[in-house]
Amino acid sequence: MGKTLFQKVWESHSVATLSNGQTQLLIDTHLIHEVTSPQAFGMLRDLGLKVAYPQRTFATVDHIVPTDQREEPFSDSLADAMIKELNRNAKEFGVTYFDLRSGKQGIVHVVGPEQGITQPGTTIACGDSHTATHGAFGAIAFGIGTTQVRDILATQTMALSPMKVRRINVDGELRPGVYSKDVILHIIRLLGAGGGKGYAYEYGGSIFDGFTMEERMTVCNMSIEGGARAGYVNPDEKTFEYLKGRPYSPKGEEWDKAVAAWRAVASDADAVYDDVVNIRAEDVPPTVTWGVSPDQAIAVNEQVPTVESGTSAEQRISIQEALEYMKLEGGAPIKGTRIDVAFVGSCTNGRLSDFREVARFLKGKKVAGHVKAIAVPGSQIVDVLARQEGIDQVFTDAGFEWRGAGCSMCLAMNPDKLVGDQLCASSSNRNFKGRQGSPTGRTILMSPLMVAAAAVTGEVADAREVFALSA
Amino acid sequence: MALTKVTQIAGTAVHVPGTDIDTDRIIPARFMKCVTFDGLGEFAFYDVRKNPDGTDKPHPLNDERFTGANILLSGANFGCGSSREHAPQALYRFGFRAIIAESFAEIFFGNCTTLGIPCAVAAHNDIVALAKEVERNPKLEVTVDLLEGKVFFEDQEFAIIVPHTAREALTTGQWDPIAELLENKDAVDAKIRELAVVA
Ligand code: SF4
Numbered sequence: 001m002g003k004t005l006f007q008k009v010w011e012s013h014s015v016a017t018l019s020n021g022q023t024q025l026l027i028d029t030h031l032i033h034e035v036t037s038p039q040a041f042g043m044l045r046d047l048g049l050k051v052a053y054p055q056r057t058f059a060t061v062d063h064i065v066p067t068d069q070r071e072e073p074f075s076d077s078l079a080d081a082m083i084k085e086l087n088r089n090a091k092e093f094g095v096t097y098f099d100l101r102s103g104k105q106g107i108v109h110v111v112g113p114e115q116g117i118t119q120p121g122t123t124i125a126c127g128d129s130h131t132a133t134h135g136a137f138g139a140i141a142f143g144i145g146t147t148q149v150r151d152i153l154a155t156q157t158m159a160l161s162p163m164k165v166r167r168i169n170v171d172g173e174l175r176p177g178v179y180s181k182d183v184i185l186h187i188i189r190l191l192g193a194g195g196g197k198g199y200a201y202e203y204g205g206s207i208f209d210g211f212t213m214e215e216r217m218t219v220c221n222m223s224i225e226g227g228a229r230a231g232y233v234n235p236d237e238k239t240f241e242y243l244k245g246r247p248y249s250p251k252g253e254e255w256d257k258a259v260a261a262w263r264a265v266a267s268d269a270d271a272v273y274d275d276v277v278n279i280r281a282e283d284v285p286p287t288v289t290w291g292v293s294p295d296q297a298i299a300v301n302e303q304v305p306t307v308e309s310g311t312s313a314e315q316r317i318s319i320q321e322a323l324e325y326m327k328l329e330g331g332a333p334i335k336g337t338r339i340d341v342a343f344v345g346s347c348t349n350g351r352l353s354d355f356r357e358v359a360r361f362l363k364g365k366k367v368a369g370h371v372k373a374i375a376v377p378g379s380q381i382v383d384v385l386a387r388q389e390g391i392d393q394v395f396t397d398a399g400f401e402w403r404g405a406g407c408s409m410c411l412a413m414n415p416d417k418l419v420g421d422q423l424c425a426s427s428s429n430r431n432f433k434g435r436q437g438s439p440t441g442r443t444i445l446m447s448p449l450m451v452a453a454a455a456v457t458g459e460v461a462d463a464r465e466v467f468a469l470s471a
Numbered sequence: 472m473a474l475t476k477v478t479q480i481a482g483t484a485v486h487v488p489g490t491d492i493d494t495d496r497i498i499p500a501r502f503m504k505c506v507t508f509d510g511l512g513e514f515a516f517y518d519v520r521k522n523p524d525g526t527d528k529p530h531p532l533n534d535e536r537f538t539g540a541n542i543l544l545s546g547a548n549f550g551c552g553s554s555r556e557h558a559p560q561a562l563y564r565f566g567f568r569a570i571i572a573e574s575f576a577e578i579f580f581g582n583c584t585t586l587g588i589p590c591a592v593a594a595h596n597d598i599v600a601l602a603k604e605v606e607r608n609p610k611l612e613v614t615v616d617l618l619e620g621k622v623f624f625e626d627q628e629f630a631i632i633v634p635h636t637a638r639e640a641l642t643t644g645q646w647d648p649i650a651e652l653l654e655n656k657d658a659v660d661a662k663i664r665e666l667a668v669v670a
Contacts, residue, residue, distance in 0.1 A: 012666065013662070013666070015655055015658050015659055015662050016655050016658055018648060018651050018652075019639070019643070019645060019651065020636045020637075020639035020640040020643070020645055020648075021635060021636045021639060022636050022640075022648070024648075024651075024652060024655060024658075024659075026659060026662050026663065026666070028666070035503055035555075036554070036555065036556065038505075038506040038507075039506065039507060039508055039556075042506070042507060047649070049653075052656075052659075053663070063500075064504060076504075078504035078505070079504060081506060082504060082505075082506060085506045127554060127555075127556075128553075128554055129552065129553045129554040129578060131554075142578075143553075143554035143578055144554055144578070144581075145554055145555070145556035145559075145578065145581065145582035145585065146508075146555075146556040146557075146582075147556060147582070147585045147586070147647070148581075148582075148585065150649070151648065151649055151652055154649065154652070154653065155649075155652040155653055155655075155656070155659060156659060156663070157652050157655070157659055158648075158652070159648040159651075159652065160581075161634075161636055193491055193548060193551060194491070194547065194548035194551065194574060194576070197548075197574065197576070197577055198577070224552075224578075227548070227551065227576065227577075229577050229578060293491045293493075293551075314490055314546065314547075314595075317489075318489070318490055318491070321489070411495075411500045412499065412500045412501045413500045413501060413503060413504060430493075430495070430552065432493045432495040432496065432552060433493075433495070433496055433518065433519075434495060434496070434499050434518045435495050435500075437500075437501070439499070439518035439523065
């Protein structure tokens with residue numbers, strides 16, 4: 001009987017069975033950032049411990065870094081204190097740190113792959129729930145809490161219970177104007193925000209075979225929004241091609257050995273899954289959220305659900321709550337909803353390919369007068385590459401602000417925030433209440449091109465119509 | 472490391488209804504600008520508890536009748552969203568010592584267990600029934616018993632599910648695994664040599 005990639009990696013990384021029955025799992029690569037690591041280093045100090053394998057931990061700053069004023073000290077003294085703390089911890093414990101002056105700083109989930117740190121068949125953990133992004137390379141990657149950050153710093157291992165594996169096949173052909181972001185929003189809509197609990201999602205099928213590494217990352221990134229702690233795609237030639245020559249990728253003879261090992265770690269053809277879901281690519285529409293949970297999503301040309309359409313009392317309550325918060329009317333089309341802010345960026349859609357794709361269509365267009373539009377590269381390297389191609393110019397000509405690398409408006413820990421009940425068309429991953437910084441701020445999640453369409457028209461719009469893509 | 476055995480939590484309860492209550496709601500991100508967890512308690516559920524000017528909104532946690540409650544009742548997929556340990560830390564510092572909900576998001580569940588906060592899964596109807604009783608009598612004594620796998624109040628009881636590993640960890644006082652992880656250092660070193668993944 002064949003094995004899944006998950007099973008193979010789990011077995012090869014199991015160190016011991018703990019007294020409570022959990023597995024002590026070796027974590028090959030540990031990524032840290034300024035928000036969830038300071039307390040962990042504090043705990044380490046309290047216990048008088050050192051970082052066991054400092055060369056396996058990599059740090060960067062992303063969440064609280066301002067995207068306009070980039071000079072330290074930052075005007076926000078709390079933010080400044082957090083960065084100083086990471087500077088100190090990285091130095092004292094000997095951890096590699098891609099800081100603002102390194103030219104390599106960025107969102108942790110953009111930096112790892114970019115540097116070739118993210119590799120197939122490895123286990124990767126980070127105090128951040130979107131760590132599943134790295135699963136695009138065939139790694140088992142998941143988010144952890146701060147106490148577990150401490151555990152990994154101290155022992156390079158953590159206690160974990162195994163997950164089941166759900167294979168999600170998407171086969172067929174995506175229609176024009178439909179992107180990987182729509183694929184994952186569609187999956188979450190179908191399976192629910194809690195549907196992946198207890199599972200790692202293995203994404204496959206012809207759509208994933210055809211996807212670029214960036215597109216795979218976008219899908220894996222949002223596994224957690226579907227309740228799955230990890231999500232991955234089996235490594236293939238595209239994976240190897242992407243990794244070849246990156247700073248931390250194996251070199252020379254080591255490279256050939258690594259590729260052979262990576263090939264072998266992919267799920268076997270006769271692997272047995274705990275569950276299988278099949279989706280037709282043709283059924284995936286350009287998708288937008290309308291509520292305050294990522295599974296509250298509809299096709300852009302659908303109507304917002306009515307309270308009565310809820311199938312249970314709880315569902316009716318949550319629809320009502322979401323409609324009230326979003327100030328939307330049940331039964332009304334989502335298209336045409338006026339927006340205030342447009343955001344292209346985040347670890348979901350802040351990579352070069354995202355900006356390239358938007359720039360292709362944005363050229364010669366103008367952002368609507370009442371819309372504040374910002375484009376935020378996921379890393380300093382994305383920023384430089386985009387500038388080399390003149391992509392930043394296309395964005396700024398259209399009326400977007402082009403910013404420095406960071407999480408920016410994905411969450412409310414830096415100066416980029418919604419004000420009052422502003423509505424944001426956002427390429428990020430969470431539409432929770434207050435997520436973008438204002439307790440009454442509203443978020444509609446969508447693909448980067450759909451954000452551009454919303455920016456240009458000033459309202460939620462169908463990118464296929466705005467940019468004359470044949471449907 | 473000797474930790475207290477968490478076998479039974481007794482006290483009073485408060486019901487915060489809703490499904491998919493996410494960690495951004497439990498602790499809004501802007502309050503995570505800190506280098507210690509101290510002081511997070513006052514920001515638990517901040518944006519649903521407070522108006523922009525800092526005055527109280529109607530919310531169960533602002534209701535004086537439930538002041539001092541140490542058992543939190545809620546709905547399905549509680550704690551979904553981010554991996555921030557700030558969420559359970561804020562709830563702990565607010566005073567909660569146990570959470571009963573219809574289901575929990577995984578990372579949140581793990582984070583709570585590591586802090587010694589039991590997350591018990593119960594049936595929707597049982598939670599609603601208990602919430603009703605609590606509403607009627609906020610001082611109702613509620614006991615979450617991990618060994619029995621039950622919640623007791625007055626002459627009533629209902630079953631809860633705490634997954635085996637978490638129950639073991641809590642009831643034997645081994646909810647913080649660091650000591651055990653450290654003990655196996657040799658096995659870790661051997662494993663690292665065996666895999667030699669990072670050159
Ligand atoms: S971009 Fe958003 S989701 Fe990604 S790491 Fe930053 S805050 Fe988290």
